[in-house]
Amino acid sequence: MEAVVLAAGQGLRLEEEDLKPLSKVLGLTLVERSILTLRDAGLEEIVLVSGFKGLVLSDFLAERHPQVKVIENEDWPGGSATSVLAARNHVGDRFLVVMCDHIFEPAVLRALLSVQGSFVAAVDSHPQYVDVAEATKVCVQQGRVVKIGKHLEDFNAVDAGALVCSRELFAITKTCLDRGKGEWNDIKREWVEVLHRDMKAYDLRGAFWLDVDTGEDLKRARKFLLGRLPRSRDGIVSRYLNRRLSCLLTGFLVETRLSPNQLSGLSFVLAVLSGALFFFGLYPLVALSGLVAQLASVIDGCDGEVARLKHMTSQYGGWFDAVLDRIGDAAIIFGMTHGLYVMTGQPQVWSLGFLALTASLVVSYMESRYESAFGSKMSLGRTAVPAKRDARLFVVMLGGLINQVGLALVALTLLASIEIARRLWIGYRRADV
Amino acid sequence: MEAVVLAAGQGLRLEEEDLKPLSKVLGLTLVERSILTLRDAGLEEIVLVSGFKGLVLSDFLAERHPQVKVIENEDWPGGSATSVLAARNHVGDRFLVVMCDHIFEPAVLRALLSVQGSFVAAVDSHPQYVDVAEATKVCVQQGRVVKIGKHLEDFNAVDAGALVCSRELFAITKTCLDRGKGEWNDIKREWVEVLHRDMKAYDLRGAFWLDVDTGEDLKRARKFLLGRLPRSRDGIVSRYLNRRLSCLLTGFLVETRLSPNQLSGLSFVLAVLSGALFFFGLYPLVALSGLVAQLASVIDGCDGEVARLKHMTSQYGGWFDAVLDRIGDAAIIFGMTHGLYVMTGQPQVWSLGFLALTASLVVSYMESRYESAFGSKMSLGRTAVPAKRDARLFVVMLGGLINQVGLALVALTLLASIEIARRLWIGYRRADV
Numbered sequence: 049m050e051a052v053v054l055a056a057g058q059g060l061r062l063e064e065e066d067l068k069p070l071s072k073v074l075g076l077t078l079v080e081r082s083i084l085t086l087r088d089a090g091l092e093e094i095v096l097v098s099g100f101k102g103l104v105l106s107d108f109l110a111e112r113h114p115q116v117k118v119i120e121n122e123d124w125p126g127g128s129a130t131s132v133l134a135a136r137n138h139v140g141d142r143f144l145v146v147m148c149d150h151i152f153e154p155a156v157l158r159a160l161l162s163v164q165g166s167f168v169a170a171v172d173s174h175p176q177y178v179d180v181a182e183a184t185k186v187c188v189q190q191g192r193v194v195k196i197g198k199h200l201e202d203f204n205a206v207d208a209g210a211l212v213c214s215r216e217l218f219a220i221t222k223t224c225l226d227r228g229k230g231e232w233n234d235i236k237r238e239w240v241e242v243l244h245r246d247m248k249a250y251d252l253r254g255a256f257w258l259d260v261d262t263g264e265d266l267k268r269a270r271k272f273l274l275g276r277l278p279r280s281r282d283g284i285v286s287r288y289l290n291r292r293l294s295c296l297l298t299g300f301l302v303e304t305r306l307s308p309n310q311l312s313g314l315s316f317v318l319a320v321l322s323g324a325l326f327f328f329g330l331y332p333l334v335a336l337s338g339l340v341a342q343l344a345s346v347i348d349g350c351d352g353e354v355a356r357l358k359h360m361t362s363q364y365g366g367w368f369d370a371v372l373d374r375i376g377d378a379a380i381i382f383g384m385t386h387g388l389y390v391m392t393g394q395p396q397v398w399s400l401g402f403l404a405l406t407a408s409l410v411v412s413y414m415e416s417r418y419e420s421a422f423g424s425k426m427s428l429g430r431t432a433v434p435a436k437r438d439a440r441l442f443v444v445m446l447g448g449l450i451n452q453v454g455l456a457l458v459a460l461t462l463l464a465s466i467e468i469a470r471r472l473w474i475g476y477r478r479a480d481v
Numbered sequence: 482m483e484a485v486v487l488a489a490g491q492g493l494r495l496e497e498e499d500l501k502p503l504s505k506v507l508g509l510t511l512v513e514r515s516i517l518t519l520r521d522a523g524l525e526e527i528v529l530v531s532g533f534k535g536l537v538l539s540d541f542l543a544e545r546h547p548q549v550k551v552i553e554n555e556d557w558p559g560g561s562a563t564s565v566l567a568a569r570n571h572v573g574d575r576f577l578v579v580m581c582d583h584i585f586e587p588a589v590l591r592a593l594l595s596v597q598g599s600f601v602a603a604v605d606s607h608p609q610y611v612d613v614a615e616a617t618k619v620c621v622q623q624g625r626v627v628k629i630g631k632h633l634e635d636f637n638a639v640d641a642g643a644l645v646c647s648r649e650l651f652a653i654t655k656t657c658l659d660r661g662k663g664e665w666n667d668i669k670r671e672w673v674e675v676l677h678r679d680m681k682a683y684d685l686r687g688a689f690w691l692d693v694d695t696g697e698d699l700k701r702a703r704k705f706l707l708g709r710l711p712r713s714r715d716g717i718v719s720r721y722l723n724r725r726l727s728c729l730l731t732g733f734l735v736e737t738r739l740s741p742n743q744l745s746g747l748s749f750v751l752a753v754l755s756g757a758l759f760f761f762g763l764y765p766l767v768a769l770s771g772l773v774a775q776l777a778s779v780i781d782g783c784d785g786e787v788a789r790l791k792h793m794t795s796q797y798g799g800w801f802d803a804v805l806d807r808i809g810d811a812a813i814i815f816g817m818t819h820g821l822y823v824m825t826g827q828p829q830v831w832s833l834g835f836l837a838l839t840a841s842l843v844v845s846y847m848e849s850r851y852e853s854a855f856g857s858k859m860s861l862g863r864t865a866v867p868a869k870r871d872a873r874l875f876v877v878m879l880g881g882l883i884n885q886v887g888l889a890l891v892a893l894t895l896l897a898s899i900e901i902a903r904r905l906w907i908g909y910r911r912a913d914v
Contacts, residue, residue: 364908365912386832402815409807413807416846423856479795
């Protein structure tokens with residue numbers, strides 16, 4: 049199945065110098081975001097129709113995404129329908145049409161593609177992220193789109209700008225163009241209102257999608273995309289502190305050329321640095337060490353965030369990050385223990401350090417080993433013990449700031465041990481079920 | 482789909498006092514092994530036909546496997562065909578018939594069940610584990626059984642004693658019984674040789690299966706089942722040493738009531754004991770500590786082996802075992818480090834202990850985290866670095882025996898660090914593919 053991306057328009061409402069498809073949101077041009085989203089949704093064959101400043105666009109894509117087939121539509125001033133028609137020799141029986149300036153989640157497109165039917169339109173009965181006044185409205189009856197238009201009064205959803213079509217579309221498009229109707233919406237209206245043909249409505253029900261017309265929209269897209277980064281499985285420190293800071297940082301980092309794996313490496317280097325600073329057991333330095341550990345913890349969120357924003361998530365990246373995190377954890381606890389030994393001269397602190405290290409690593413091990421055995425995340429219930437990495441490194445920071453490294457190691461050990469016991473118990477109960 | 486287990490015969494060739502279905506191989510009666518294998522193959526509805534000493538058998542099953550439907554066949558002296566007929570009111574359109582005295586792997590039955598067709602017989606063109614002279618032979622032509630019999634001369638496979646049937650069978654069985662043909666083989670012969678009906682042959686091609694008729698067969702079954710325990714992913718020490726010892730031990734342990742989880746616990750206790758003995762840094766004790774660590778490593782194989790032999794494997798069991806292993810690893814390395822510190826008085830040994838612990842735990846973490854990310858085992862290539870648990874605990878034993886705990890810690894650290902670097906490299910290359 050092919051995807052047709054319409055990117056021929058002039059984008060007059062965008063007060064930017066750039067060509068609209070090349071406007072950037074969070075380090076990624078609109079056109080690249082479209083392409084990567086389609087690819088993540090499982091669509092490998094992408095046909096992009098350019099028009100206004102088409103040469104600039106095709107040069108850009110030839111360099112970055114040579115697999116994308118770029119079709120130059122010289123008739124673009126005649127309206128978006130001419131762009132749809134321009135794709136006719138490059139698609140099969142059934143294909144998806146999207147706008148270059150619409151931002152979707154891949155999961156939304158995947159769900160749309162799984163719906164049976166020759167014509168299936170993505171509509172949204174509860175739009176959350178778009179200005180309804182500016183949107184194309186639709187009237188849906190019994191799961192079918194029956195009316196469509198910008199100024200519809202009896203609408204119950206808006207058109208989300210993604211339509212699965214069959215080839216029948218092209219004949220209609222030609223007829224419409226001959227009659228001077230040149231917009232993509234004209235074709236859809238012809239289909240449902242004049243020809244009374246079938247167009248299924250797939251309701252997004254408030255899922256994330258938006259379109260970008262103005263400079264204001266670009267800013268809103270940025271805000272919404274950043275706002276979607278926190279994860280339901282974030283630990284308590286992450287939820288209230290780290291994620292907020294990392295999202296802020298990510299807003300900048302995503303504009304740079306730093307890759308997610310490089311950010312994982314940076315977080316690792318900071319963890320090792322924190323351990324090295326703790327190593328000497330000198331007070332003001334110890335406070336700095338704690339802060340560096342916390343910074344490592346914050347940056348540890350940025351790699352995944354940048355990866356998600358730039359469609360660069362990979363299983364390898366997640367694995368690499370997690371392995372470096374464990375070695376970083378060990379470096380910090382080693383540094384703390386050595387520093388504490390220097391400060392106190394008591395060899396017993398080494399035993400404490402061993403306990404803290406073992407408990408910390410085993411908590412992480414239990415989680416990943418559980419996933420590898422059961423193929424799903426361990427559901428840990430509501431009463432979470434703060435023993436994940438975010439909480440552990442927060443404890444490290446507090447211990448460093450108040451120069452109570454020993455206390456921090458005791459706290460780490462206790463929190464992690466309680467969590468280990470709790471997880472063994474959860475696993476044991478689950479096994480009985 | 483139902484499974485019918487034929488368990489009515491007298492088992493005259495078995496020189497044991499027990500009822501044949503209640504003869505034990507490796508701690509499990511033949512009848513329970515049949516039931517558990519069928520269940521592992523996905524068959525939940527099991528109908529067992531008893532005959533000779535039927536009351537003993539039904540009492541046994543009522544207590545241990547109340548979900549199994551036991552049908553008493555009073556006509557059992559008339560031959561095995563009467564037992565098939567006795568099941569007629571308890572099965573649907575398509576069902577599987579197996580003998581209680583045949584041992585299969587669940588995977589073999591699953592594969593058989595996935596073959597389309599009203600009649601599908603499991604046959605074996607390359608029988609590895611049965612006495613062909615005693616077996617029922619079949620002649621297979623173009624994927625169909627065309628002749629069947631104990632004394633067939635032009636055979637090209639043997640009947641493995643598992644047949645998928647349709648209800649049509651029962652009418653034939655009645656006719657045969659009326660004509661005085663009472664054996665299960667008579668019915669099959671009638672079907673293919675007299676009626677020339679279709680019976681697909683599913684060739685097991687030397688897969689593991691055997692039948693138990695004599696006391697000698699019981700011993701062979703035991704030997705073969707134990708011989709199948711080593712795993713392709715075993716480390717080098719496991720392959721040449723631990724697995725041989727653990728298989729020997731498992732031969733005894735499987736006859737006891739010790740559960741696999743209890744054996745995991747035992748291995749953990751031994752690891753902690755080893756750490757506790759290392760703790761004091763006293764030489765002859767250190768040698769014992771090393772031996773206890775190695776014993777823990779051997780017993781660590783027994784839990785999984787007993788679980789597989791008794792059809793008690795569980796995702797939880799594997800997880801529980803792995804988590805205890807990591808804590809046990811830490812206990813041993815902690816004990817070694819503390820003992821070394823007592824012996825040498827040098828605080829630097831603690832740093833060495835930290836390194837050894839971190840490297841050991843990270844090797845294990847990398848493996849499970851990889852599986853949770855990629856959903857498959859990490860393929861580690863041919864040139865394996867001996868850094869898995871079997872090799873690590875073997876190094877610990879050697880270090881203890883020659884009183885070179887420090888050297889053992891250095892070796893642990895080096896082996897594990899090389900393996901960590903190697904795995905990062907493998908993961909990195911894989912990510913590029």
